[in-house]
Amino acid sequence: MLTSQRKKSILDALKRDGQVLAKPLSEAFGVSEDTIRRDLRELAAQGKLQRVHGGALPSSPAVANLAGRRAIGTDAKAAIGRAAAQMIAPGQIVFVDGGTTAIQLARHLPAGLRATIVTHSPNVAVELAEHEELEVIVIGGRLFRHSMVTVGAAAIEALGHIRADLYFMGVTGVHAEAGLSTGDLEEAYVKRALVARAAETIVLASSEKLNAASAYMIAGIDAASTIIVEKSTPDAAIAPFEPFGVTIVRA
Structure with a gap:
């Protein structure tokens, strides 16, 4: 799976479940937790989620100016x-x-x-x-x-x-x-x-x-x-x- 596809799947899961956890994601995608954490860091930098211990939560669009x-x-x-x-x-x-x-x-x-x-x-x-x-x-x-x-x-x-x-x-x-x-x-x-x-x-x-x-x-x-x-x-x-x-x- 391409990185872009994996990130889209992470965002889809976040929208569906209200939160995602790094370990289950790594098992589901067959990649390391470090890879998932990197994905989460990059998505957080784009404002698409809020990282928390062990995973991520939806990010609020209300942080705009x-x-x-x-x-x-x-x-x-x-x-x-x-x-x-x-x-x-x-x-x-x-x-x-x-x-x-x-x-x-x-x-x-x-x-x-x-x-x-x-x-x-x-x-x-x-x-x-x-x-x-x-x-x-x-x-x-x-x-x-x-x-x-x-x-x-x-x-x-x-x-x-x-x-x-x-x-x-x-x-x-x-x-x-x-x-x-x-x-x-x-x-x-x-x-x-x-x-x-x-x-x-x-x-x-x-x-x-x-x-x-x-x-x-x-x-x-x-x-x-x-x-x-x-x-x-x-x-x-x-x-x-x-x-x-x-x-x-x-x-």
């Missing part, structure tokens, strides 16, 4: 953002993450809502500028242009002084084994700090993020109380999260 992510699942993200906005009650203090789905949340907040929104996303803050009843707190730090959010020690220090009722988390991967993940280490640290300072974490997860993984783990699935998915999400796609006691909301 902000401009690229705006074109992915726009209707679904609007529906998820609308459902998330309806969960905010008057008087609450709410963390809102960065990203394209979080922007949809901001756009769907009721005009007269009186609450406090804390965000490390300049784009989310701008979306809320016309909401005169909202108190908007912008967390400073180094601007991470890929996601248009602030990261670093200054951001984490500022978050340490706030206790929030809700945290609406954006992720690039939601996987039963790999947990909640993102494509940047510093961004993962900030998200972890947000989880620690919120009474409840709600994950915004359009379909391309489900059962996919990125390089940097934020927390396990059980850190989320709720995951909001699009209405058409197949039952099989959310079944792996049920043992964690997470509430699934279809938007």
